[in-house]
Amino acid sequence: MNQSKDVDSRFSSSLELEVSRIYADADAEVKSAGPVCLSSGKCCRFKEYDHTLFISSMEAAVLLKHAPHYDKPTNPGFCPFQKENLCTAREPRPLGCRIYFCDPAYQGKMVELSEKYTRKLKDLADEKQLPWHYAPLHHFLDNPENAVAL
Ligand code: SF4
Numbered sequence: 726m727n728q729s730k731d732v733d734s735r736f737s738s739s740l741e742l743e744v745s746r747i748y749a750d751a752d753a754e755v756k757s758a759g760p761v762c763l764s765s766g767k768c769c770r771f772k773e774y775d776h777t778l779f780i781s782s783m784e785a786a787v788l789l790k791h792a793p794h795y796d797k798p799t800n801p802g803f804c805p806f807q808k809e810n811l812c813t814a815r816e817p818r819p820l821g822c823r824i825y826f827c828d829p830a831y832q833g834k835m836v837e838l839s840e841k842y843t844r845k846l847k848d849l850a851d852e853k854q855l856p857w858h859y860a861p862l863h864h865f866l867d868n869p870e871n872a873v874a875l
Pocket residue numbers: 768769778804805806807808811812813814815818819822
């Protein structure tokens with residue numbers, strides 16, 4: 726399926742475009758699965774919801790290039806891009822943010838989609854001969870030099 730018409734026009738480099746196409750395909754599959762979101766915002770308040778968001782150095786590069794300013798050091802308990810329960814980095818948000826929903830009926834599909842699209846990102850990194858550094862979001866927020874160069 727060609728998702729290029731859905732790709733945000735700010736993604737300008739070749740690598741960004743390829744990452745954003747993978748995101749667009751993941752978004753389409755998540756939409757088709759139809760998980761329920763009650764906009765609690767808990768998924769972005771990691772400590773409160775007891776989970777960790779892992780991202781790759783490639784996703785970090787896209788996120789950090791386009792996300793709004795944030796202050797360092799960050800607090801690992803929540804994401805600095807969440808404001809009033811909404812994501813202020815919606816277009817460049819990483820894969821986990823796109824796939825993760827707390828809907829109990831969606832948990833099996835979530836694991837399946839996470840594995841499928843993480844594999845696609847990994848394959849892209851291998852194809853581009855880029856390092857695959859996979860770490861919690863805050864690692865890259867506080868050490869942006871560890872993101873790959875776009
Ligand atoms: S980038 Fe957006 S969706 Fe992802 S954790 Fe931060 S606020 Fe939530």
